[in-house]
Amino acid sequence: MINRKVFKIKKRKPNRSRTGDFLIYFMLFLVAIAMVFPLVFAVSSSLKPLDELFLFPPKVFAQNPTLDNFQDLFVTMGKSWVTFSRYIFNTVFITAAGTAGHLIIASLGAFVLSKYEFPGSKLFFTIVVTALMFNGYVTAIPNYLIISKLGWIDTYWAVIIPAFAAPMGLFLMKQFMEGIPMSLIEAAMIDGAGLGKIFLQIVMPNVKPAWLTLIIFSVQSLWNNKAATFIYSEQKKTLVYALQQIQSGGIARTGQAAAVTVVVMIVPITIFILSESRILETMASSGLKE
Template identity: 65%
Template structure:
């Protein structure tokens, strides 16, 4: 019996795709990104330096970006002015913090629940309701201020925290954003959870909300920014219920002599929104990269 010769199969060479990018090209891209980063950071850097400038540096022309003789006089003058008010500074801060926290949490909960129903359940009029939400995005808040005031007056909520908090629960941007994200959640995943005996609330809280975490973190950034800077002077009249932005704006009514105090006010009002943005931004990028599940 003749032995059969084994035929060696030719080995297939793995083709590696090489990126045609030179070191000079990478340097050019990084240089452009650095330029835009510095351009966007310039207002923040200028505001921080202006808050610590004495008055003679604030009125210099041409203005200087960097402070030459840093001082805390602007902040000291601000606290002196606020201490002369019959309502303590801490009361204004509590009013703003309460409105911001409760309004943000309520807005995320209401928007998420409504978006879950619109995205995963079909009922008569659901499409028309979502079109109504999209139409509401076209209107500025000033357009609906009079109807909003009339409704709040009938409910007896004028001159209360709820006059600012409750209307923000139904902001159309949150519902639109959450629905668009929840439509990307696989229906197969929800059906598997129902087969395992999970209730609707369990599916919503333990499956859907973690997947759409980038959406409600982004929504939190917008809500904190809008509510923290809300003066609420239209619907809140009592001085002990007024917000911090309103009180600080009254301090600035003194004119040019309070330009340094105004710089300190601008920095104080930026601290909270910027801090929330920095913390949430890292989480948004992380969850967008790790929780992208497709059907």
């Protein structure tokens, strides 16, 4: 007779108590309120009439909401000798071209650095990581001198080309591509796939969360870029620059300034909301290695 022992599988109980769970969720709730409050207050302020904007203590929500601030903003922009649509075109073109170029260059560079070894590859990546430590203000003077020598002052390229070389995108894409097994690429090459097909149909779909996150960061950076250092012509100014000039118009334009804040933040927030799940997936798996 074979003695059979029955093993009972015990369910693992969480180490936290209900009190601990309550405290954790309560803290998360407070953090969520702290993060949402500025957005709610900004939107509410843009809907307040001028007399409510100067109330003390200020009230969070508008008592008599109105769209007059937005109407006044568009009237003010319409009086400019440069049309409102021109500012929008400048910003959209710079943002779209800079983001597309950044995505292409960062992805191609990350693919080579993560899957192939060549002389100086480690040194090059070390330089990229080191560049992450420098703030844009530190490199402002060298950037201006280089762009001036190239003859790009007062052109769109003065803002677009430097965006191609942002080190954050290359670093993020490389870290993600390292998680793709080399055996998968070698199998595709044995089946006759070229490097271009492997890159577009195998590598890029597998790192979709990474390049969506890269797009969001790039759009936020370029959309909020005033480009006042490099662009002097009014016809090439960005929307953010034009709107901030309205904000500096004094007390009479306080309502318009509140509306400007909402207009500027609409695009980055909308893109973030549409890609929120991908960003969370990127942050959750960026530190995992197989």
